[in-house]
Amino acid sequence: MQRAIVLGAGMVGSVMAVDLARDPGFEVTVADNREDALARVANAAASLRESPAGASSGLRAPSDIRTVRADLSSPEAIRALVAPYDLVLGALSSRLGFAALRAVIEAGKDYCDIAFMAEDALDLSPLAQKHGVTAIVDCGVAPGMSNLLAAYGASQLDDCRTISIYVGGLPRERRWPYQYKAAFAPSDVVEEYCRPTRLVENGKLVVREALSEPELLDFNGVGTLEAFNTDGLRSLVHTLKVPNMREKTMRYPGHIEIMRIFRDLGLFREDEVEVGGSPGKPGVKIRPRDLTAKLMFPKWTYEPGEEDLTVMRVICEGTRKGKETRLTWDLLDAYDTTTRSTSMARTTAFPCTIVARLLAGGTIKQPGVHAPEAIAQPAIVRRIMQELQARGVRYSEREETL
Amino acid sequence: MQRAIVLGAGMVGSVMAVDLARDPGFEVTVADNREDALARVANAAASLRESPAGASSGLRAPSDIRTVRADLSSPEAIRALVAPYDLVLGALSSRLGFAALRAVIEAGKDYCDIAFMAEDALDLSPLAQKHGVTAIVDCGVAPGMSNLLAAYGASQLDDCRTISIYVGGLPRERRWPYQYKAAFAPSDVVEEYCRPTRLVENGKLVVREALSEPELLDFNGVGTLEAFNTDGLRSLVHTLKVPNMREKTMRYPGHIEIMRIFRDLGLFREDEVEVGGSPGKPGVKIRPRDLTAKLMFPKWTYEPGEEDLTVMRVICEGTRKGKETRLTWDLLDAYDTTTRSTSMARTTAFPCTIVARLLAGGTIKQPGVHAPEAIAQPAIVRRIMQELQARGVRYSEREETL
Numbered sequence: 100m101q102r103a104i105v106l107g108a109g110m111v112g113s114v115m116a117v118d119l120a121r122d123p124g125f126e127v128t129v130a131d132n133r134e135d136a137l138a139r140v141a142n143a144a145a146s147l148r149e150s151p152a153g154a155s156s157g158l159r160a161p162s163d164i165r166t167v168r169a170d171l172s173s174p175e176a177i178r179a180l181v182a183p184y185d186l187v188l189g190a191l192s193s194r195l196g197f198a199a200l201r202a203v204i205e206a207g208k209d210y211c212d213i214a215f216m217a218e219d220a221l222d223l224s225p226l227a228q229k230h231g232v233t234a235i236v237d238c239g240v241a242p243g244m245s246n247l248l249a250a251y252g253a254s255q256l257d258d259c260r261t262i263s264i265y266v267g268g269l270p271r272e273r274r275w276p277y278q279y280k281a282a283f284a285p286s287d288v289v290e291e292y293c294r295p296t297r298l299v300e301n302g303k304l305v306v307r308e309a310l311s312e313p314e315l316l317d318f319n320g321v322g323t324l325e326a327f328n329t330d331g332l333r334s335l336v337h338t339l340k341v342p343n344m345r346e347k348t349m350r351y352p353g354h355i356e357i358m359r360i361f362r363d364l365g366l367f368r369e370d371e372v373e374v375g376g377s378p379g380k381p382g383v384k385i386r387p388r389d390l391t392a393k394l395m396f397p398k399w400t401y402e403p404g405e406e407d408l409t410v411m412r413v414i415c416e417g418t419r420k421g422k423e424t425r426l427t428w429d430l431l432d433a434y435d436t437t438t439r440s441t442s443m444a445r446t447t448a449f450p451c452t453i454v455a456r457l458l459a460g461g462t463i464k465q466p467g468v469h470a471p472e473a474i475a476q477p478a479i480v481r482r483i484m485q486e487l488q489a490r491g492v493r494y495s496e497r498e499e500t501l
Numbered sequence: 502m503q504r505a506i507v508l509g510a511g512m513v514g515s516v517m518a519v520d521l522a523r524d525p526g527f528e529v530t531v532a533d534n535r536e537d538a539l540a541r542v543a544n545a546a547a548s549l550r551e552s553p554a555g556a557s558s559g560l561r562a563p564s565d566i567r568t569v570r571a572d573l574s575s576p577e578a579i580r581a582l583v584a585p586y587d588l589v590l591g592a593l594s595s596r597l598g599f600a601a602l603r604a605v606i607e608a609g610k611d612y613c614d615i616a617f618m619a620e621d622a623l624d625l626s627p628l629a630q631k632h633g634v635t636a637i638v639d640c641g642v643a644p645g646m647s648n649l650l651a652a653y654g655a656s657q658l659d660d661c662r663t664i665s666i667y668v669g670g671l672p673r674e675r676r677w678p679y680q681y682k683a684a685f686a687p688s689d690v691v692e693e694y695c696r697p698t699r700l701v702e703n704g705k706l707v708v709r710e711a712l713s714e715p716e717l718l719d720f721n722g723v724g725t726l727e728a729f730n731t732d733g734l735r736s737l738v739h740t741l742k743v744p745n746m747r748e749k750t751m752r753y754p755g756h757i758e759i760m761r762i763f764r765d766l767g768l769f770r771e772d773e774v775e776v777g778g779s780p781g782k783p784g785v786k787i788r789p790r791d792l793t794a795k796l797m798f799p800k801w802t803y804e805p806g807e808e809d810l811t812v813m814r815v816i817c818e819g820t821r822k823g824k825e826t827r828l829t830w831d832l833l834d835a836y837d838t839t840t841r842s843t844s845m846a847r848t849t850a851f852p853c854t855i856v857a858r859l860l861a862g863g864t865i866k867q868p869g870v871h872a873p874e875a876i877a878q879p880a881i882v883r884r885i886m887q888e889l890q891a892r893g894v895r896y897s898e899r900e901e902t903l
Contacts, residue, residue, distance in 0.1 A: 276762045360678045360759060365796040366768075375791040383785045389777040390792055394767040 101459045104184040105129045106171055106199060108136040110282075111213060111239075112190030114440050114448035116140050117147065118490070119188070119455065120161035128165040130180055137166035147438065157489065171195055177202035186459050188451055189214055193287065196220075196236075200468070204232045209458045213239035213451050215287075221334065224468040234468045238454050239447035241266040242333050243471055244430070244483075244494070245346070245413055247450075249335055250472035251480045252415030252426045259341050259417035265316065265326050267349030268443045271406040271433065277398065278351035282407050282443035285396040289388065291348065292358050293367050296328040297336055299344040304336060310359050315352060318410055320431045325352040334470035349410055366391040401441070406434035409442040416501075423501035428494045435491070446492055453486040503861045506586040507531045508573055508601060510538035512684075513615060513641075514592030516842050516850035518542050519549065520892070521590070521857065522563035530567040532582055539568035549840065559891065573597055576604035583608045588861050590853055591616055595689065598622075598638075602870070606634045611860045615641035615853050617689075623736065626870040636870045640856050641849035643668040644735050645873055646832070646885075646896070647748070647815055649852075651737055652874035653882045654817030654828045661743050661819035667718065667728050669751030670845045673808040673835065679800065680753035684809050684845035687798040691790065693750065694760050695769050698730040699738055701746040706738060712761050717754060720812055722833045727754040736872035751812055768793040803843070808836035811844040818903075825903035830896045837893070848894055855888040 101124055105116045108131035116129040117140070129140050144161040170176045171191060177199055181187045187203045189196065189212025196214025203210045204227045211234065214220075220236040227234050237243055245264045253259035270280040281288045295306045313327045331346035361367060368387040376382030401407060411430040418424060432442045454474070457463045462482075463474055484494060503526055507518045510533035518531040519542070531542050546563040572578045573593060579601055583589050589605045591598065591614025598616025605612045606629045613636065616622075622638040629636050639645055647666045655661035672682040683690045697708045715729045733748035763769060770789040778784030803809060813832040820826060834844045856876070859865045864884075865876055886896060 276758075276765060356678075357762060360762075363678060364793075364800070372792065372795055374787055374795045382791070383787055385776055385785055385787055385792065387792060387796065389784070390774065390787065390789060391766075393774055393776045394789065398766070 100124065100126055101185045102126050102183065103128070103186045103188060103455065103459070104167075104181055105188045105190055106177065107131055107190035107192075108133065108140045108166070109190060109192075110441060110444040111448045112188075113140040113143060114444040115188055115190055115452050116164050117144050117161050117438070118448060118452045120144050120164050121159045122456070123159070123162070124456075124459070126165075127162075128167055128184070130167045130169040130171065132168060132170050134168065137168065140164055141166050143438075171199060174198050174202035174205075178206045181206045181208050184208060186210075186455055188212065188455050190448070190451075192284070193217060197223075200234060200236065201226065204230050204234060204468075207232060210234040211238045211451050211454045211458060212236050213243065213447050215239070215242065220468050221470065222468075227468045228466045231466050233458060233464055233466055235454050235458070235463065235471060235474060236468060237333065237470050238451045240409060240430070240450065241331060241346075241411055243447070243450045245331070245411065246333075246335055246471040247475050247480060247483065248413040248428045248494070249344075249415065250339060250475035251477070252413065252428070253339055253341055253417075254475060254477075255426060256415060256417035256419050256424060259415055261343040261414070261416040262335070262339065262341050262345075263412075263414040264331065264346040265349050265410075265412040266331070266346070267324065267326075267410050269321070269349075269351060269408045269410065270401065271408055273351050276357060277354055279354050279399065280401045280405070280407070281396075281399045282401065282441055285399045286392055288399070289367055289391070291329050292362065294330045296330040296346075297332060298328065298346070299332070299336060299342065302342040310355055310362065312347075313355055314347075316349070316412075318349075318412070318431065319429070321408065321410055323352060324349040324410065325355055327355050335472060338470060338472050361391065404439065406436075407442045408433050409446045425499045425501055427497040427499070429497070430492070430494050432492050445490070449487055449490050449492055450483065453483050456486075457482070502526060502528055503587045504528050504585065505530070505588045505590065505857065505861070506569075506583055507590045507592060508579065509533055509592035509594075510535065510542045510568070511592060512843060512846040513850045514590075515542040515545060516846040517590055517592055517854050518566050519546050519563050519840070520850060520854045522546050522566050523561045524858070525561070525564070526858075526861070528567075529564075530569055530586070532569045532571040532573065534570060534572050536570065539570065542566055543568050545840075573601060576600050576607075579604035580608045583610050586610060588612075588857055590614065590857050592850070592853075594686070595619060599625075602636060602638065603628065606632050606636060606870075609634060612636040613640045613853050613856045613860060614638050615645065615849050617641070617644065622870050623872065629870045630868045633868050635860060635866055635868055637856050637860070637865065637873060637876060638870060639735065639872050640853040642811060642832070642845075642852065643733060643748075643813055645849070645852045647733070647813065648735075648737055648873040649877050649882060649885065650815040650830050650896070651746075651817065652741060652877035653879070654815065654830070655741055655743055655819075656877060656879075657828060658817060658819035658821050658826060661817055663745040663816070663818040664737070664741065664743050664747075665814075665816040666733065666748040667751050667812075667814040668733070668748070669726065669728075669812050671723070671751075671753060671810045671812065672803070673810055675753050678759060679756055681756050681801065682803045682807070682809070683798075683801045684803065684843055687801045688794055690801070691769055691793070693731050694764065696732045698732040698748075699734060700730065700748070701734070701738060701744065704744040712757055712764065714749075715757055716749075718751070718814075720751075720814070720833065721831070723810065723812055725754060726751040726812065727757055729757050737874060740872060740874050763793065806841065808838075809844045810835050811848045827901045827903055829899045829901070831899070832894070832896050834894050847892070851889055851892050851894055852885065855885050858888075859884070
C-alpha cells in the first residue's frame with residue numbers, strides 16, 4: 100500500500116484524488132486550505148462508492164479519501180505536510196507551482212504535477228538529483244500529453260521535421276458572442292491571448308504576436324475550429340531537436356476576432372489609464388485589464404453541470420524508411436455526466452495520476468525534474484494511452500504516407 | 502443687406518458662415534469662445550477668396566467674415582450678442598442648444614439651428630409666438646432634411662402608410678475593426694447606440710432596444726450597408742400622422758455586431774463598477790463607459806483630410822390615385838477636397854443656411870418653434886433642393902408604382 104497526497108482540492112485535484120482512490124494500491128489524502136473544497140472531494144468519493152455508476156466502465160469504486168487542511172502557499176507547510184507520504188501529486192495554481200515543487204523535492208518525495216507554472220521547473224533538476232527525487236511536471240493534457248506525443252511521434256520517424264500541436268477547451272454549446280467559457284482561471288486565458296508566442300521555424304526560435312496566424316481546421320465530432328498561435332511549446336523548444344514546431348489554441352470560429360478587437364481597443368492593457376476626469380479634476384486610474392476581467396469573467400464561467408469539451412491534435416511529419424510520413428493523434432473528450440467532472444479536469448488529471456502510478460511502481464525512476472517528453476519511451480506511452488482509454492479518454496492515432 | 506450671426510465656429514458653424522458669406526445679401530459674423538476656431542473661419546473665407554476654387558461651381562467667393570468672442574453657454578451673453586443682428590443661426594452642441602434657443606427667442610430674433618438638443622424645442626413655441634419669432638430647429642440633414650422629405654413625401658401621397666428613414670455618416674475607407682469614424686462627438690454616437698428607440702407601428706408608439714432589427718441594404722456608390730434602429734424620429738412621432746414610421750442608422754456591415762458585443766460586455770454601462778480590488782483592499786470605482794470613451798474615441802477620430810461620406814435614404818409608401826406608390830430619396834455626399842469641409846458639415850450646414858435665407862427673405866414666416874416638417878410645402882422643398890444642388894449636395898428622387 101502506497102500513501103499518496105494530492106496538493107490542491109480544486110477541479111483537477113479532486114479528480115486526481117478520486118482516480119487514485121479507485122486503486123487498491125493507494126491510500127489517498129488531499130490537502131487544501133479550503134474546507135468546502137475538501138468536503139466536496141470526500142463527498143464525491145463517498146457518493147461514487149454508493150452509486151452503481153461509481154464502478155462503471157470497469158473501474159473500481161473509490162475508497163475513502165482523507166482530507167487535511169493546509170496552507171499550500173507556504174513551502175514550510177508543504178515540507179512538513181508531505182513527510183509521511185510515499186508520493187506527492189500537485190494540482191496547484193500556476194502561481195504556487197514552483198515553490199511547491201521545490202518544497203516537495205526538499206522533502207525527498209517523488210512528484211508529478213500539472214501546475215503550468217511560469218517559471219522553468221527544469222531549473223530545479225539539479226536539486227532533485229541531489230535529493231534522489233524524480234519529478235515529472237506539466238503532466239496534464241497540454242502541456243502534458245502534447246509533449247509526450249510530440250516526442251514519441253518524433254522518435255517514430257527517422258527524421259522529424261515538423262511538429263504541430265493544436266489544443267482547446269470549449270463549451271459544448273456555442274453561445275453568442277464568445278462561444279467560449281474558461282475551464283480554468285479566465286485571467287490565465289487573457290494572459291495567453293496577450294503573451295508573445297515562441298515557435299521554431301527552420302531550426303530558429305521565432306516570436307510572433309499572440310492570436311496571430313489564425314487557421315481553420317475540421318475536427319470530427321466538433322466541426323470547424325479556428326486555431327491561432329499561443330505560447331504553448333514550453334520545454335519542447337529546448338528538449339526536441341525538430342526544426343519546425345508550433346503550438347496553437349483552438350476555439351470556435353469567430354471567438355478570436357473578438358479577442359483581437361478587445362486587444363486592439365486596449366481592454367487587455369495592464370498599464371494604468373486615467374478615466375472620468377474633467378478639466379481641473381483628475382479622474383481615477385485603472386488597468387483596463389482589471390475592468391475587462393470584472394465584466395467578462397462572469398460571462399466566461401461554466402454553469403454547474405454545463406458541458407465542456409477538450410480537443411487536441413498532435414501532428415508529427417517527416418520521413419520514415421524514405422517515405423514522407425505524417426503521424427496524427429486526435430483527442431475529443433467531453434464532460435462526464437456520471438461523475439459530473441469536466442473534460443478539462445479529466446484530461447488534465449488522468450495523465451498525472453497514471454504517471455504517479457508509474458512513479459510509485461518504479462517504472463519511471465530518473466532523478467531530476469523532467470517534462471513529459473522525457474518519459475516518451477514506447478512502453479510508457481503505450482501504458483499511458485491504455486490507462487487513459489480505461490478512463491474514457493481516447494486518443495485516436497493515424498498514420499499517412501504522403 | 503442683412504446682418505446674420507452664426508453661434509458656434511466648429512465644423513458645422515464654420516461651413517455655415519462661409520456659405521452665408523458667399524451671398525452679397527448678408528454681412529456675416531461668427532461667435533465662439535475659442536479664439537483658434539474663430540481664426541480658422543476667418544482664414545477659411547479669406548483663402549477661398551484668393552483661390553480660384555473659392556468661386557467654383559457657380560458660387561461666389563465669400564466676403565469677409567467678422568468674428569466675435571463670446572461665451573455661448575451664457576444665455577445673457579447670447580441675448581446681448583445677437584441684439585444688433587437681423588437673423589441668428591445656431592451651430593451649437595446639443596448640450597447648449599435649448600438655452601441658446603430660448604435666449605435668441607427672448608432677444609426677438611428669427612433663428613434656425615442644427616443643435617440636436619435632448620430637450621423638446623417645440624416647448625418654446627408659445628414663447629416664440631409671444632415674441633413674434635420664427636425658429637426652425639433640427640435644420641440639418643437628419644434630423645433636418647429627413648423630416649422635410651418625410652413630411653413632403655407623405656403629402657404627395659393620398660394615404661401614406663409607411664415612412665422609413667435611413668441615415669449614416671461613414672469614413673470613405675473601411676478600416677478594421679470598426680469601419681467607422683465619428684464626424685461629431687463620439688460620446689453622442691455611443692449614446693445613440695444605447696438609448697431605447699421609439700418607432701411607430703400600426704399607429705402606436707413602440708420602443709425597441711437600440712441596435713435592434715439590423716438589415717442589409719444596398720446603396721449605389723457605397724455598396725451594402727447595415728441599418729439598425731436608432732431613436733431618430735424625434736418630432737415626427739408627434740407631427741406626422743403616418744401609422745408606420747422608423748428611423749435607422751447605417752454603418753458598414755459588421756460595425757454594429759462589435760457594438761452589440763461591447764454593449765453586452767458592459768462597456769457602455771454608466772453605473773459605477775469597482776475594479777482592481779483584492780480581499781481586504783477596495784478597488785477603484787469607474788463608469789465603464791468612461792474607459793471605453795478614453796480607449797475608443799481616439800480610434801474613431803477623423804484624421805485631418807480624411808474623407809467622410811454621408812448617406813441617407815427616405816422612403817414614403819402608400820397609395821396615390823388608387824395605386825400603391827413608393828417615393829424614395831437618396832443622398833450620397835462626400836468630403837469636399839476643394840474646401841476641405843467634411844460631408845457631415847456640408848450636409849448639415851447647408852439646409853440651415855438655406856432656411857436662413859428663406860427666413861431673411863420672408864418666405865418662411867410663421868411665429869413659433871418648428872421642426873423642418875412644418876415647412877415641407879412643395880415650393881419651399883423645391884427651393885431647398887435646388888439650393889442644395891447648387892452646393893453639390895444632390896438628393897435623387899425615385900417614384901415606383903408597386
